[in-house]
Amino acid sequence: MQATQGIGKPAKERGVSGRTFRAAAWLGWQIESNWADPLIFFIYSVIKPLSGAAILVVMYSVITNGAFDDPMFAYIYLGNAFYIYVAAVLTGVSWTVIDDREIYRMLKYIYIAPVHVPVYLLGRGFAKFAFGSLAVFITIAAGVYFLNVPLDLSLVNWPLFAVSLTLGIVMLAMMGLVLGSVMLLIVNNANFMGEAVAGALYLFSGAVFPLSILPGWLQPVGYIIPISYWLELLRRSVIGQVAESFPTFSQFSDIQLLAILAGLTALFTVLGFVVFRYCDHQAREKGYLDRYSNF
Amino acid sequence: MDLAIHTEKLARVYKLRGNKKEAAKELVALRDINLDVRRGELFGLLGPNGAGKTTLIKILTTLLAPSSGVARVAGYDVASEPEKVRPRINMVSGGESSGYGLLTVRENLWMFAQFYGIPSKLANERIKQLLDIVRMSDRMNTKSSDLSTGLRQKMNIVRGFLTDPEVLFLDEPTLGLDVEASLDVRNFVRGWMEANPDRTLLLTTHYMVEADELCDRVAIINGGQVLACDTPANLKRQLQSDVIYRMEVSPLNDLQPEALEALGGVRKVSHEAQDGAAVLELILAEDDALGSVVNMLTGKDIHILNLQKREPSLEDVFVNLVGHSMKEAESDANG
Ligand SMILES: Nc1ncnc2c1ncn2[C@@H]1O[C@H](COP(=O)(O)OP(=O)(O)OP(=O)(O)O)[C@@H](O)[C@H]1O
Ligand SMILES: [Mg+2]
Numbered sequence: 001m002q003a004t005q006g007i008g009k010p011a012k013e014r015g016v017s018g019r020t021f022r023a024a025a026w027l028g029w030q031i032e033s034n035w036a037d038p039l040i041f042f043i044y045s046v047i048k049p050l051s052g053a054a055i056l057v058v059m060y061s062v063i064t065n066g067a068f069d070d071p072m073f074a075y076i077y078l079g080n081a082f083y084i085y086v087a088a089v090l091t092g093v094s095w096t097v098i099d100d101r102e103i104y105r106m107l108k109y110i111y112i113a114p115v116h117v118p119v120y121l122l123g124r125g126f127a128k129f130a131f132g133s134l135a136v137f138i139t140i141a142a143g144v145y146f147l148n149v150p151l152d153l154s155l156v157n158w159p160l161f162a163v164s165l166t167l168g169i170v171m172l173a174m175m176g177l178v179l180g181s182v183m184l185l186i187v188n189n190a191n192f193m194g195e196a197v198a199g200a201l202y203l204f205s206g207a208v209f210p211l212s213i214l215p216g217w218l219q220p221v222g223y224i225i226p227i228s229y230w231l232e233l234l235r236r237s238v239i240g241q242v243a244e245s246f247p248t249f250s251q252f253s254d255i256q257l258l259a260i261l262a263g264l265t266a267l268f269t270v271l272g273f274v275v276f277r278y279c280d281h282q283a284r285e286k287g288y289l290d291r292y293s294n295f
Numbered sequence: 296m297d298l299a300i301h302t303e304k305l306a307r308v309y310k311l312r313g314n315k316k317e318a319a320k321e322l323v324a325l326r327d328i329n330l331d332v333r334r335g336e337l338f339g340l341l342g343p344n345g346a347g348k349t350t351l352i353k354i355l356t357t358l359l360a361p362s363s364g365v366a367r368v369a370g371y372d373v374a375s376e377p378e379k380v381r382p383r384i385n386m387v388s389g390g391e392s393s394g395y396g397l398l399t400v401r402e403n404l405w406m407f408a409q410f411y412g413i414p415s416k417l418a419n420e421r422i423k424q425l426l427d428i429v430r431m432s433d434r435m436n437t438k439s440s441d442l443s444t445g446l447r448q449k450m451n452i453v454r455g456f457l458t459d460p461e462v463l464f465l466d467e468p469t470l471g472l473d474v475e476a477s478l479d480v481r482n483f484v485r486g487w488m489e490a491n492p493d494r495t496l497l498l499t500t501h502y503m504v505e506a507d508e509l510c511d512r513v514a515i516i517n518g519g520q521v522l523a524c525d526t527p528a529n530l531k532r533q534l535q536s537d538v539i540y541r542m543e544v545s546p547l548n549d550l551q552p553e554a555l556e557a558l559g560g561v562r563k564v565s566h567e568a569q570d571g572a573a574v575l576e577l578i579l580a581e582d583d584a585l586g587s588v589v590n591m592l593t594g595k596d597i598h599i600l601n602l603q604k605r606e607p608s609l610e611d612v613f614v615n616l617v618g619h620s621m622k623e624a625e626s627d628a629n630g
Binding site: 016019020026034106108110113114115281284285286289290 | 402
């Protein structure tokens with residue numbers, strides 16, 4: 001087809017991913033920071049994560065009679081704090097499908113635009129990651145300041161922390177892509193599914209208790225969930241001796257854990273794009289891209 | 296020939312999931328559609344509710360996979376090369392309210408320009424220009440959630456034109472707009488097409504006048520099939536030898552319109568009941584047939600309240616092809 005003068009040139013096919021990601025992240029940021037009232041914004045971004053942590057702290061205190069010096073406390077507290085990323089990134093990426101299709105009803109217009117839809121979903125998740133980081137930081141700071149979580153900045157293994165965090169965030173984003181792709185095919189109850197997944201992961205990923213507490217036959221569930229390895233690495237890098245007090249993963253060295261995490265991240269990256277391809281095809285086959293469920 | 300849209304035996308079947316008692320069913324929304332739209336044409340798809348117009352647009356815009364057959368847009372296959380089609384098209388569906396409500400009108404539009412890789416400066420110029428044309432410049436910085444439904448639809452229409460697509464699809468663009476806004480949109484569509492002879496636009500409508508006034512060619516579609524496809528003038532010319540009367544009468548009571556159709560020289564009769572009266576549209580092969588229609592009506596004690604002879608319209612073309620009026624076709628589809 002010859003180029004025709006005057007017609008807007010078709011969007012360049014190079015640089016699609018970059019512009020998709022930027023515009024999607026911009027949109028995500030607008031949505032996340034869209035608080036007309038600074039007070040509500042403050043409550044949302046500060047009080048919410050803290051109140052989540054507070055519930056845990058109270059429960060812990062009642063059960064253990066206030067044994068805040070026990071390494072178990074720091075273990076739980078950190079696991080819970082980093083778990084904020086799971087909710088933010090994993091559901092942030094996958095949720096975009098539901099939000100755009102059913103609430104904004106714009107998914108079809110995004111779809112017919114010259115964008116990479118998976119990159120668009122990841123971009124939308126990026127803002128959630130940024131706000132999630134703020135919540136994680138506030139939660140950990142509050143733990144150190146008020147509850148004596150034994151964090152010593154000079155003892156933190158920063159390189160391990162940085163690599164683990166980055167790999168883990170990529171992995172969570174890709175798990176979100178898998179979940180979001182599946183949501184393309186679920187017209188009803190898709191929101192229920194997201195919550196079920198996040199809830200199940202919370203219980204079995206060693207976020208709030210070491211896997212060794214689980215009955216023996218349930219422990220394998222924890223070892224299957226990639227998030228378990230990631231949380232362990234973050235704990236080890238931030239407060240080494242706490243992680244050592246629990247033998248769950250003690251058979252693995254840092255490097256071994258890191259290799260497992262890297263492998264899982266690669267696996268989910270491949271899986272994310274493969275599952276997306278399949279679900280995208282199916283959704284167009286079935287005409288689900290502009291179907292609205294009845295909430 | 297330079298074709299903007301080309302379909303060959305295009306068909307779409309929806310699988311309807313049955314509930315527990317019923318088995319799954321299949322619904323044929325499009326069957327064997329062969330359609331060629333030339334580059335530069337303003338092409339209309341005219342048909343009643345459920346005819347398959349939106350289904351066809353969804354396939355052509357890569358949102359829906361065809362069940363069988365081929366569809367090409369701007370030279371590329373929609374099923375196997377969607378990534379080639381998408382940069383060259385855009386689509387707007389009317390009668391729905393969508394948009395990121397928390398963004399302003401300008402932000403909504405700017406973001407879409409970004410998705411299409413339009414430089415920010417050019418995007419902002421176009422946004423200003425287009426909003427001017429639809430008389431919405433004063434709403435540029437209003438959050439789109441604060442717009443009325445009609446204004447949001449205008450914003451959506453601007454989104455379609457903003458990317459200056461090679462082929463633009465408008466699905467009932469004036470649905471739900473008031474008379475003045477519809478006129479704005481129609482004028483705008485016309486102007487946009489005139490400004491560049493390489494642009495192609497396909498619009499669906501079930502307003503006869505819109506199709507008649509606006510489109511270079513029209514395909515009349517019903518029950519998933521294209522019944523006729525030609526310029527509005529040619530379509531109407533088929534009825535040139537016919538005579539068309541619009542007759543307002545007292546209620547028909549037990550008289551069936553089919554009984555009138557059985558009379559010699561009467562080709563088609565469509566009937567619409569209004570409160571306390573009925574409107575008959577009569578397509579007659581010759582003037583003389585009117586006498587026997589009048590006779591039958593008076594024989595049944597039906598009074599003629601008003602009688603008008605008029606030029607054939609696309610509505611008549613539709614009635615002639617389908618056997619009943621568009622309104623009747625729609626109540627069939629819904630019933
Ligand atoms: N997602 C779907 N699943 C099942 N059936 C569908 C679906 N979408 C459309 N249909 C059916 O396909 C047929 C054609 O629908 P379509 O929306 O294409 O009609 P239309 O010409 O656009 O009508 P309208 O003027 O009401 O917009 C209808 O019978 C409709 O019920
Ligand atoms: Mg429609």
